[in-house]
Amino acid sequence: MPQLDEKLEPILAQVIHRNAGEVEFHQAVREVFESLGHVIAKRPDYADEALIERICEPERQIIFRVPWTDDKGQVHINRGFRVQFNSALGPYKGGIRFHPSVNVGIIKFLGFEQTFKNALTGMPIGGGKGGADFNPRGRSDAEVMRFCQSFMTELSRHLGEHTDVPAGDIGVGGREIGYMFGQYKRLTNRYEAGVLTGKGLSYGGSRARTEATGYGNTYFVQSMLETKGMSFDGKRCVVSGSGNVALYTMEKIMAFGGKVVACSDSNGYIVDEKGIDLELIKEIKEVRRERVSEYARLKGAGTQYIPDGSIWDVPCDVAMPSATQNELTGKDAQTLVKNGVIAVGEGANMPSTPEAIRVFQDAKVLFGPGKAANAGGVATSALEMQQNAARDSWTFEQTEARLATIMRNIHDTCAETAEEFGAPGNYVMGANIAGFVRVAEAMRALGVI
Known part of the structure; x- marks a missing residue:
């Protein structure tokens, strides 16, 4: 260590x-x-x-009870959280996560990471994170709606477009954002579009926001590859997860000429040597809300489903961990290096353990840390806030062009900062130092508060 x-x-x-x-x-x-x-x-x-x-000390930590009633009339109690970590650069900004693993420590780690990630975007946003230990999987739309309404009834008093602007995260997609925004509007009697991001296009959302985290991660890795005279074209890629980030990471890799051969969920992973059928996996995950095992069942011959295994056993040129924290261990990293991986881009928050990061760095593998590589989602959320403030709506192409520019700038900032501090090619150090300096300078200017 x-x-x-x-x-x-x-x-x-x-x-x-x-x-x-x-x-x-x-x-x-x-x-x-x-x-x-x-x-x-x-x-x-x-x-x-x-x-x-x-x-290192959050400005405010909020923990609250979330009572709700299921379709059978049974009352459940969950615990809600919002950690407003740092507002030196702007209003708190960060997602809401609904998952049984959520606790105050998880939310604090995410809020801490978010503070530096948001600073790297160059946008005027501070860092925060929230969530609840609620599992939306297997719940009806009506149950999810009642939970979201109860959650927002308490959280609403702590939000505002100039105070705290949440978005989605694991377990919180367009459906959940819609229910929460509707309840916020009902409680406040204001159409304050800029108070939540990740909204639907019909009520103030931004084009390219759904795709932004996955696209942004791919742009960042593409920039890393370019420093070595390479690109995604012809590369064999593995993407963990099969949620929003993973799906749109796969989509952009394919657009860049790469081939994605494996993806996963919490039950196991699939391998398709011909390349993952993007439309089918989107149908299974976004429409049917089923497990990745269904992909193997439908595709049949030539596709494998491996339950409870490690997706990192699949040989690849580029690995994109896009599921959850600490999913890629030191042992996994050694396997990837042995199998010839040349680049890793973190689509999730802190998905690689410290041991894994050291293995990659020792092997000179290009490594894009999450606080830099997956900053595209929050950057596009800030662009959504900008559009809401201007009562404007941009085209998909206009928004993606801004996203691509922001991700290239983040890459270059990290690379240049690492070079300045004597560690060329160390994107972890570059991201940490560049993000820290931006936040620290703003805090010093504001006095001891």
Whole structure:
């Protein structure tokens, strides 16, 4: 495990002590701290005024009860969260996650990562994250609606287009955003379109928002490949997950000439050596809401379904972990390197463990960390806010062109920052330092608050 700068060791110890048991949050903080020693060496003043301690402490943490009734009349109680982490650059901005694994530590790690990710976009947005330990899988539309309405009844008092602007995340798509926006409008008696992003096109959403995280990750990896004189064209790719991010990562890889041979869900993964049939997997996941095993059943010969295995056993040139945190382990990384992987782009938030990242870096694999590579979703959310504020609606092509420019700029910022601090090609260090400096400079300008 890399050594921390001696000035950062007591700060990390304090974070761990004050946030006991929140291992994902500890992991996210340590990963950033491992890069900050280089900054402290050049700018020791960043260690003054408890600046780093303040960056690690959320401005506000909200935990609340969410009661709701299922279709049989039975009452259920879930727990809702919103961590408003940092507003130095703008209103809190970050998704809402509905998943049984959600707890305050998960939300804090996501909010911490979001703060730096949002800073890298160059857009005027701060960092936050929210969610609930509710599982929408297997629930009827009416049950999901009642849950979303109950959740928003409490959360609404903490939101506003100049205060906090949530979006979707795992378990929260267009359906859930629509129900929450409707309840917010009902409670406030205002059509405040900019208070939620990821909305449907019929009520203030942005074209290309659905595709943005997956497209953006692919643009980032394409930029990394170009530094080595390569591209996606002809590359064999594996994309974990089969949700929104994974589906549109696959779509853009195919548009760039790559072939996606495997994707997954929480039950297992499929391998199609001819290349995943994008329209079929979209139909299964977005319309039928079924498992990826259904793909293998429908395709038949030539397609494999492997339950409970590791998708990273499938040989590939490019790996795109796009499911959830810590899904790609050190052992998985060793397998990928042995099988010849040349680039990895994180579509999910912190999907690679610290051990996996070290394996990739030691092997000189191009590695795009999530806070940079998957920033396209929140960047396009900020573009949605911009359109809402102007009472405007852009074309898909106009929005995607802005997204492509933003992702290239993020790539170049990370690469140039890594070079400046003596670690050329280290996108992890470049992303951490560039994001930290932008947030830190804004915080210093605002005084000790």
